[in-house]
Each structure stands twice: as structure tokens, then as C-alpha cells.
Amino acid sequence: MTHYDAILLSSFGGPEGQDDVIPFLRNVTAGRGIPEERLEEVAHHYRHFGGVSPINEQNRRLKAALEAELASRGSELPVYWGNRNWAPYFADAVREAHAAGDTRLLGLVTSAYTSYSGVGQYREDFEKALADTGLSDEVAIDRIREFFDHPGFVTPFVEGVSTSMETLQSEGLSVDEVHVLYVTHSIPMSAADSSGSGFGPGGAYVAQHLAVASVIHDAAAPDAAWSLVYQSRSGDPRTPWLEPDINDAIDELVVADRVKAVVIVPFGFVSDHMEVIWDLDNEAIATAEGHGLRVLRVPTPGVHPAFVAGLVDLVLERVNDVPHAKRRHLSELGPWPDHERIGPADPAGD
Numbered sequence: 001m002t003h004y005d006a007i008l009l010s011s012f013g014g015p016e017g018q019d020d021v022i023p024f025l026r027n028v029t030a031g032r033g034i035p036e037e038r039l040e041e042v043a044h045h046y047r048h049f050g051g052v053s054p055i056n057e058q059n060r061r062l063k064a065a066l067e068a069e070l071a072s073r074g075s076e077l078p079v080y081w082g083n084r085n086w087a088p089y090f091a092d093a094v095r096e097a098h099a100a101g102d103t104r105l106l107g108l109v110t111s112a113y114t115s116y117s118g119v120g121q122y123r124e125d126f127e128k129a130l131a132d133t134g135l136s137d138e139v140a141i142d143r144i145r146e147f148f149d150h151p152g153f154v155t156p157f158v159e160g161v162s163t164s165m166e167t168l169q170s171e172g173l174s175v176d177e178v179h180v181l182y183v184t185h186s187i188p189m190s191a192a193d194s195s196g197s198g199f200g201p202g203g204a205y206v207a208q209h210l211a212v213a214s215v216i217h218d219a220a221a222p223d224a225a226w227s228l229v230y231q232s233r234s235g236d237p238r239t240p241w242l243e244p245d246i247n248d249a250i251d252e253l254v255v256a257d258r259v260k261a262v263v264i265v266p267f268g269f270v271s272d273h274m275e276v277i278w279d280l281d282n283e284a285i286a287t288a289e290g291h292g293l294r295v296l297r298v299p300t301p302g303v304h305p306a307f308v309a310g311l312v313d314l315v316l317e318r319v320n321d322v323p324h325a326k327r328r329h330l331s332e333l334g335p336w337p338d339h340e341r342i343g344p345a346d347p348a349g350d
């Protein structure tokens with residue numbers, strides 16, 4: 001058994017009103033060379049929803065669901081919640097935990113895949129939170145592994161794709177008229193290549209997405225055509241990012257005939273946050289409908305019971321020291337390895 005005092009639910013954070021939008025975007029992009037036009041464009045997405053990102057409310061609901069699932073499985077671990085880019089910040093959560101005597105934390109990060117954004121940047125931000133609070137020698141943070149191919153994450157997408165296929169068939173469409181688009185966040189090509197070695201171009205990031213897409217697809221729509229596409233690119237337009245963009249991919253499908261419907265599967269994300277409700281539900285759906293296509297967008301896991309139970313499995317595999325070879329995973333890439341601890345090996349001297 002490994003003793004933990006608490007779980008640190010760790011996420012991105014988002015604005016909760018118009019006045020938060022610009023300070024939030026400055027936090028996200030500090031020193032990252034995002035062009036001003038891109039920031040204005042993204043600010044407009046938030047403004048459209050009253051300056052409120054859905055992400056914080058989704059994390060409050062996830063926290064409550066995790067607490068209920070932990071309790072039902074006999075665990076008394078409390079759950080603290082902190083964000084990288086908006087209040088409550090990691091430093092707030094670490095201070096709160098420490099004040100309650102909780103110094104051995106298990107970080108549950110709401111990113112399923114390996115990338116700088118989903119892994120390295122969280123690690124840096126955890127280190128900074130410990131340094132900023134002066135608790136680097138007193139609080140330790142472990143992190144649960146990337147869960148891209150854990151059944152808890154995959155199951156809600158399998159259900160969503162299956163249901164969509166049934167809906168389209170009940171509307172009279174045949175399988176060969178449907179194309180399934182597995183869509184994730186584009187990242188710079190250089191960031192993808194360096195996301196994990198031994199995977200060829202695109203690194204671990206692309207390999208993990210290809211593996212998960214084929215697991216979902218084989219289970220839910222094996223006879224339909226599919227592709228892996230990307231969304232929400234930003235940065236300098238001259239820098240290469242992963243392609244094709246979902247909107248370009250939809251244009252191409254129409255040129256390539258036959259397709260009458262697309263199923264959009266936002267499997268890069270755990271909840272319906274801004275990139276999903278704007279970049280997909282507004283933009284990509286408009287692109288597809290502009291071509292006269294029928295479009296269905298599959299839900300993200302959110303607080304799906306399988307997802308919540310899967311996250312608790314991932315916590316309990318650490319608590320119970322489940323050997324690597326016995327950990328649950330659905331692709332040949334898993335189970336992904338654990339990360340090194342941040343902070344002291346033996347926090348609070350016990």
C-alpha cells in the first residue's frame with residue numbers, strides 16, 4: 001500500500017465572467033508567442049458565452065462525483081481542486097491541503113494523453129505551486145498515469161459512437177454513407193514529435209490517439225470509414241501544427257463523394273469545454289451543415305459513471321500498488337508508466 005492523504009484534482013481553469021476573460025488569456029499564453037489576433041479571436045468565443053467557460057462547473061461536478069464514488073468504494077480520501085490558469089489555483093489547493101494536514105497528494109490531471117500541455121506543463125506548475133507556497137519540503141505530489149486507453153475513458157466514447165450509428169441507420173443512412181471523425185487538439189508538430197520517443201513522427205501524442213481511435217472504432221462502428229483529425233490550432237501560422245484541421249477534412253470528404261453524414265468524436269478532451277462547444281459545435285458543425293451533411297457530435301466523458309469509476313480505479317491502483325502488468329488498458333501502448341514524484345520522498349517527516 002502507498003499512503004496518500006488526499007487527491008488533487010488538477011485542471012486547466014477558465015474564466016467565470018467577462019472581466020476574467022483577458023486576465024485568464026494572459027495567464028494561459030504568458031510568454032508563449034501567441035499572436036494578438038488569435039487572442040482576440042479566442043476572447044470572442046468566451047465573450048459569446050457571457051465570459052464564462054463551462055470548464056470550472058464541470059470540474060466542480062467531477063469533484064462531487066469522485067467524492068461519491070470514492071466513498072461508495074470505502075475510500076476516505078478527500079479531494080482538493082486546483083487549476084493551472086484560474087482560481088482556485090494549484091497554490092490555493094496545496095495551501096488548503098497542507099493546512100488540513102494533508103501532505104501526500106495524488107494528482108489527478110484532467111488530460112488523457114501525453115504532450116507538453118498535458119504533462120510537462122502540469123509538472124512545472126506543480127513545482128511552482130510548491131515553491132510559491134514555501135511547501136517544497138513538506139508536500140509531495142504524485143500523478144496518475146495518462147489514461148487515454150483506460151476503459152473508463154474509452155467506454156463513454158464507444159457508447160456515443162454506437163448510439164450515433166444507430167441514430168443514422170434509423171434515419172435510413174447506410175454505413176458506407178457515414179464517416180467518423182476522431183478529433184483532438186492540434187499541437188505544434190515539433191511538440192508532437194518530442195512527446196515521447198520510439199513512436200515515429202507525431203511521437204507518443206499521435207500514436208496514443210491512433211491507438212484509442214481504433215479501439216473505439218472497432219468496438220462501435222467497425223464497418224464505417226474513419227480518420228484522425230485536429231482542431232483549435234493557434235500559434236504562429238508559419239509554424240507547422242498537426243493536420244488536417246477538422247474543417248478542411250470535412251471539405252475533402254464532400255469532394256470525395258458518397259458521404260452523407262459525419263460523426264464527430266471529441267476524444268481529445270474529458271469534458272465539453274470551450275474548444276468543444278465553440279470550435280466543434282459552432283464551427284465544425286457549420287462547416288458540415290454548409291455542405292448539407294447530417295452531423296452528430298458525440299458527448300465527452302464529463303461525469304459519465306464509467307469515467308468516474310475509471311478515475312477512481314486509477315487512484316486505487318496507486319494506493320494498492322497494483323503491478324504495472326496488471327493495470328487496465330485497452331491498447332497495445334498501455335498501461336502507460338507512472339511519473340516521478342514531485343517534492344520530498346517522505347513528506348512531513350513521517
Ligand SMILES: CC1=C(CCC(=O)O)c2cc3nc(cc4[nH]c(cc5[nH]c(cc1n2)c(C)c5CCC(=O)O)c(CCC(=O)O)c4C)C(CCC(=O)O)=C3C
Nearest residue numbers: 012014028032042053054055111117118185187234273274
Ligand atoms: C493538448 C491540449 C489540450 C488537452 C490537454 C489538456 O487538457 O491540457 C488543451 C486543453 C485546453 N486548452 C484550453 C484553453 C486554451 N488553450 C490555448 C492554447 C493552446 N492549447 C494547446 C494544447 C492543448 N490545450 C496548445 C498547444 C496551445 C497553444 C499555446 C501553448 O503552447 O500553450 C489557449 C490560448 C488561446 C489559443 O491559442 O487557443 C486557451 C484559451 C482549455 C480550457 C477550455 C475552456 O476554457 O473551456 C483546455 C481544457
Ligand SMILES: [Fe+2]
Nearest residue numbers: 117185232275
Ligand atoms: Fe489549450
